[in-house]
Amino acid sequence: MDFKYIGKSLPRPDAISKVTGKAVYLDDIRLPGLLHAAILRPKHAHAKILNIDTGEAERMPGVVKVVTGKGCDLHYGDNIADLTPMAVNKVRYAGEPVAAVIAETLMQANAAVEKIKVEYEELPFYLDAREAMKDDAVLIHEHSEEYWRLPTLKYIPNTNIANYYRLIKGKGEEGFAEAEVVVEGEFNYPFGSSAAIEPHGSIVWFKEDNSIECWSSSICPFIIRQDLAHNYDLPVSDVRVHIPEIGGCFGYKSDITVEQTIAWIASFVPGHPVKWAATRKEDFTSTLTAHGIRTYMKLGAKRNGKLVAIKAKILHSGGAYSDTAVNVTIGATHNSSGPYEYEHCYLEGYTVYTNTTPIGAYRGYGHQESQFATERLMDMLARKLNMDPFQLREMNYLGPGSVNALGECMWKTNGDVHAAAKAVQNAVFSTEKNKEDDKYYYGRGFAALMKSPKGAPFSTKGCYMKMNIDGSVSVNMGGAEVGQGLRTVVKQVAAEALQIPPEKIRVYSEIDTQFSPYEWQTIGSMFTIQGGRAIIRASDKLIAILKKTAAQVLKTDEDYLEYNGEYVYLRNDPSIKVAVKDICRGYITSDGITIGEVAQATADARLPRYSNPDSETGQGSMGVDYTFGAQGAEIRIEKATGKIIVDHFASSFDMGRVINPKQLRSNVLGGVLMAVGATLSEELRYDENGHQGNPHFFKYRIPTLKDIPAKSTTVFIENPGAVGPFGARGIGEHPVIGVAPSILNAIHDAIGVDYYEIPVTSEEIKKALVDRKENA
Amino acid sequence: MAEKYTIKVNGIERTVEAETDTLLIDVLREKLDLTGTKRGCDNSTCGSCVVILNGKAVKSCQKKIAQVDGGEVITVEGLSRGKELHPVQKALVEAGAIQCGFCTPGIATELAALFEENPDADEETIMRALNKHLCRCTGYEDIKNGALLAQKLMKDER
Ligand code: FES
Numbered sequence: 001m002d003f004k005y006i007g008k009s010l011p012r013p014d015a016i017s018k019v020t021g022k023a024v025y026l027d028d029i030r031l032p033g034l035l036h037a038a039i040l041r042p043k044h045a046h047a048k049i050l051n052i053d054t055g056e057a058e059r060m061p062g063v064v065k066v067v068t069g070k071g072c073d074l075h076y077g078d079n080i081a082d083l084t085p086m087a088v089n090k091v092r093y094a095g096e097p098v099a100a101v102i103a104e105t106l107m108q109a110n111a112a113v114e115k116i117k118v119e120y121e122e123l124p125f126y127l128d129a130r131e132a133m134k135d136d137a138v139l140i141h142e143h144s145e146e147y148w149r150l151p152t153l154k155y156i157p158n159t160n161i162a163n164y165y166r167l168i169k170g171k172g173e174e175g176f177a178e179a180e181v182v183v184e185g186e187f188n189y190p191f192g193s194s195a196a197i198e199p200h201g202s203i204v205w206f207k208e209d210n211s212i213e214c215w216s217s218s219i220c221p222f223i224i225r226q227d228l229a230h231n232y233d234l235p236v237s238d239v240r241v242h243i244p245e246i247g248g249c250f251g252y253k254s255d256i257t258v259e260q261t262i263a264w265i266a267s268f269v270p271g272h273p274v275k276w277a278a279t280r281k282e283d284f285t286s287t288l289t290a291h292g293i294r295t296y297m298k299l300g301a302k303r304n305g306k307l308v309a310i311k312a313k314i315l316h317s318g319g320a321y322s323d324t325a326v327n328v329t330i331g332a333t334h335n336s337s338g339p340y341e342y343e344h345c346y347l348e349g350y351t352v353y354t355n356t357t358p359i360g361a362y363r364g365y366g367h368q369e370s371q372f373a374t375e376r377l378m379d380m381l382a383r384k385l386n387m388d389p390f391q392l393r394e395m396n397y398l399g400p401g402s403v404n405a406l407g408e409c410m411w412k413t414n415g416d417v418h419a420a421a422k423a424v425q426n427a428v429f430s431t432e433k434n435k436e437d438d439k440y441y442y443g444r445g446f447a448a449l450m451k452s453p454k455g456a457p458f459s460t461k462g463c464y465m466k467m468n469i470d471g472s473v474s475v476n477m478g479g480a481e482v483g484q485g486l487r488t489v490v491k492q493v494a495a496e497a498l499q500i501p502p503e504k505i506r507v508y509s510e511i512d513t514q515f516s517p518y519e520w521q522t523i524g525s526m527f528t529i530q531g532g533r534a535i536i537r538a539s540d541k542l543i544a545i546l547k548k549t550a551a552q553v554l555k556t557d558e559d560y561l562e563y564n565g566e567y568v569y570l571r572n573d574p575s576i577k578v579a580v581k582d583i584c585r586g587y588i589t590s591d592g593i594t595i596g597e598v599a600q601a602t603a604d605a606r607l608p609r610y611s612n613p614d615s616e617t618g619q620g621s622m623g624v625d626y627t628f629g630a631q632g633a634e635i636r637i638e639k640a641t642g643k644i645i646v647d648h649f650a651s652s653f654d655m656g657r658v659i660n661p662k663q664l665r666s667n668v669l670g671g672v673l674m675a676v677g678a679t680l681s682e683e684l685r686y687d688e689n690g691h692q693g694n695p696h697f698f699k700y701r702i703p704t705l706k707d708i709p710a711k712s713t714t715v716f717i718e719n720p721g722a723v724g725p726f727g728a729r730g731i732g733e734h735p736v737i738g739v740a741p742s743i744l745n746a747i748h749d750a751i752g753v754d755y756y757e758i759p760v761t762s763e764e765i766k767k768a769l770v771d772r773k774e775n776a
Numbered sequence: 777m778a779e780k781y782t783i784k785v786n787g788i789e790r791t792v793e794a795e796t797d798t799l800l801i802d803v804l805r806e807k808l809d810l811t812g813t814k815r816g817c818d819n820s821t822c823g824s825c826v827v828i829l830n831g832k833a834v835k836s837c838q839k840k841i842a843q844v845d846g847g848e849v850i851t852v853e854g855l856s857r858g859k860e861l862h863p864v865q866k867a868l869v870e871a872g873a874i875q876c877g878f879c880t881p882g883i884a885t886e887l888a889a890l891f892e893e894n895p896d897a898d899e900e901t902i903m904r905a906l907n908k909h910l911c912r913c914t915g916y917e918d919i920k921n922g923a924l925l926a927q928k929l930m931k932d933e934r
Pocket residue numbers: 814815816817818819820821822823824825826835836837838
């Protein structure tokens with residue numbers, strides 16, 4: 001297939017507005033009568049609220065209103081409605097909103113919020129699922145049975161277990177009877193933060209005409225619209241949500257979270273927009289955090305290396321509210337089998353309430369946490385079997401005809417993990433490994449991976465397309481640009497589908513639920529696949545309209561016409577033609593009569609035949625479109641300090657079709673470095689009082705320029721998929737999945753020590769090196 | 777105590793009334809509506825708020841207005857001339873160094889100050905300047921390439 005605009009590294013449509021500082025992010029929005037909110041966070045991680053004294057705060061200069069959760073009976077959540085906008089009678093984590101001050105300026109609000117006095121009665125608190133699951137643990141939610149939840153979810157009454165998901169394939173656990181060799185281990189992916197450089201924030205405005213207007217640094221305007229309308233008893237059409245430019249997301253700005261809190265606060269000052277932008281500290285403590293996933297995993301194989309059974313138990317410390325964690329747990333559970341086929345699977349996922357900041361989406365959505373276990377164990381199994389780890393994996397990869405844990409059959413159109421693995425093997429393992437020297441140990445590690453989207457019923461994406469009178473085209477969609485480059489993809493896919501040069505395609509620059517087509521949420525690396533498909537569908541409709549008009553002008557049948565972006569012409573005689581720009585608003589004859597209709601179209605697309613899991617087996621068509629890949633690391637460990645230096649990192653994915661090679665590589669490098677951060681330094685830690693101990697960048701160390709690998713290899717394989725535009729697949733989350741196991745496998749290769757938990761810091765390595773010396 | 781301060785911002789003299797300890801970032805963003813300067817942290821660790829103060833790249837969240845009275849500030853808005861981008865801006869666009877764009881203004885002003893003062897800055901100096909900037913999106917490779925290209929473009933323009 002020859003492409004004109006696909007596969008080219010076109011520049012981003014939004015680069016100039018960003019580089020000139022003119023792009024408007026949430027905190028840059030100015031509105032008439034804007035007031036500012038500051039929010040009080042509790043002293044304790046789990047406590048009853050006995051009394052809140054707001055008197056002194058109310059008398060502070062500039063204060064318009066002090067708000068508490070008193071009398072608030074609103075609950076929300078799209079999976080489990082366990083969230084409240086503000087703590088009502090108790091607090092369940094140390095970052096929860098307890099009260100708020102609305103004032104003329106932010107400084108005044110901050111000064112007054114400190115004057116609010118709250119009396120608490122402390123309760124025992126749990127920072128880890130294992131603690132919260134103990135028989136004598138107090139309940140974090142006393143009445144969880146009263147919460148609305150999706151019918152597919154199952155809570156366990158009178159426990160802190162918010163949800164239990166189980167997947168059985170084949171004989172389940174009994175399948176291990178067929179195994180001749182078994183390996184097992186317990187792996188931990190600790191709490192982390194998406195830590196976008198733009199902190200989260202929202203503005204909500206209850207208007208005098210009884211409508212609500214909201215702005216949020218969010219990727220799900222339509223969920224916000226729907227949930228606010230529901231809570232405040234309005235028609236959905238009376239809530240208008242705007243999404244300005246977003247300064248990075250990586251997951252945590254999905255779902256509805258802070259918007260409900262700001263709405264509750266703003267509801268006390270109708271007529272005024274109220275703004276809250278998180279401080280960096282609040283962004284860590286009081287927006288969605290990540291991971292908190294402990295994986296117990298066991299693999300069973302034949303002596304020849306053929307895998308037969310997998311058992312995994314995922315313990316997810318989901319935080320004080322589980323609405324946003326529960327699907328991460330489920331994703332971690334059914335994707336824990338990675339890129340391999342097992343005849344028997346027994347996979348369990350527990351989402352557990354803990355007194356920590358709620359967990360939500362983070363780039364990878366459960367995949368990296370549980371496949372960290374899979375890929376560490378595959379190396380261990382290879383050692384136990386005395387087999388080459390590549391060969392072991394080769395024997396077991398999913399491929400055409402094999403069936404994954406969910407029961408979905410794989411096709412050629414799901415891509416080729418062998419090819420991706422080979423590419424990484426060539427890049428990283430084809431030369432002799434460096435020999436240990438005075439200063440360093442050297443090691444190399446590998447991981448293969450599988451990524452499924454995380455869909456839902458009606459997780460659709462819409463496209464409005466209109467051709468203007470000069471033949472240029474405006475494309476309007478609801479997908480949120482968070483930096484991933486979605487606008488570039490829209491432009492290139494639309495250009496290709498319409499055969500129009502990209503310069504003549506204008507891509508939407510903001511989202512406004514009043515004008516934008518419906519989009520579920522921009523998550524799961526699904527925009528390219530579904531959004532791209534919606535663009536193709538809209539383009540096809542638009543071209544059909546042009547042909548219909550042209551058929552009248554050229555006095556022939558529609559199906560006898562061809563279209564090339566500039567003209568519609570007779571199939572057998574291209575000289576009989578009409579210019580697209582002459583028919584795009586209908587054709588005006590010389591006597592002024594207009595025939596035909598305006599060339600504009602709407603379409604949407606979702607994951608075809610996505611389905612809910614079966615209530616017995618937990619299986620179902622929940623992945624639909626898969627991506628396979630592989631990653632590998634070459635590292636060096638400094639003997640004196642224990643420092644791990646990543647010298648070379650290689651990634652390969654079967655992208656189906658590369659839309660923009662430059663952007664794709666940039667996306668992969670960004671993802672890899674983010675996961676290098678998680679592997680070597682990032683961890684959100686809670687102190688003995690249940691407060692986050694390091695909610696600042698100088699303590700929660702995200703990678704800087706000097707942490708980048710000296711060399712980065714990216715190789716993209718193109719076996720077209722069946723769903724995405726021109727066969728393309730998504731890439732947003734994939735690069736983070738195989739990084740931790742690659743590096744930890746490389747550490748073992750270098751110094752012979754197995755780590756089961758990240759981050760692996762230089763202190764830990766140093767300690768291991770000392771221990772090793774002592775034991776030797 | 778609110779006082780009057782005068783600073784030259786992007787070539788124009790501006791007088792603002794502010795408390796002595798008001799931060800430069802807040803003067804720029806809240807009083808002068810120059811929202812291109814971004815806030816990404818609470819304690820001067822991200823670099824998003826960097827502006828050029830008297831020729832040097834500084835974190836505007838680290839300077840109180842009283843300290844900069846009479847000074848000259850260039851923000852990201854002051855780099856381009858109409859539609860003509862500053863060479864640093866051209867280079868960052870060209871190199872694909874912009875994803876979400878939130879870290880971009882700080883990086884652009886940092887590099888503009890650096891190459892204005894030291895057109896021949898060696899790679900280590902450039903890396904040291906960039907190392908104060910956090911970017912969660914790009915993995916820095918494109919930013920690094922953008923910086924090297926910017927240096928070349930600025931030299932070519934001389
Ligand atoms: S706002 Fe982060 S360094 Fe100034």
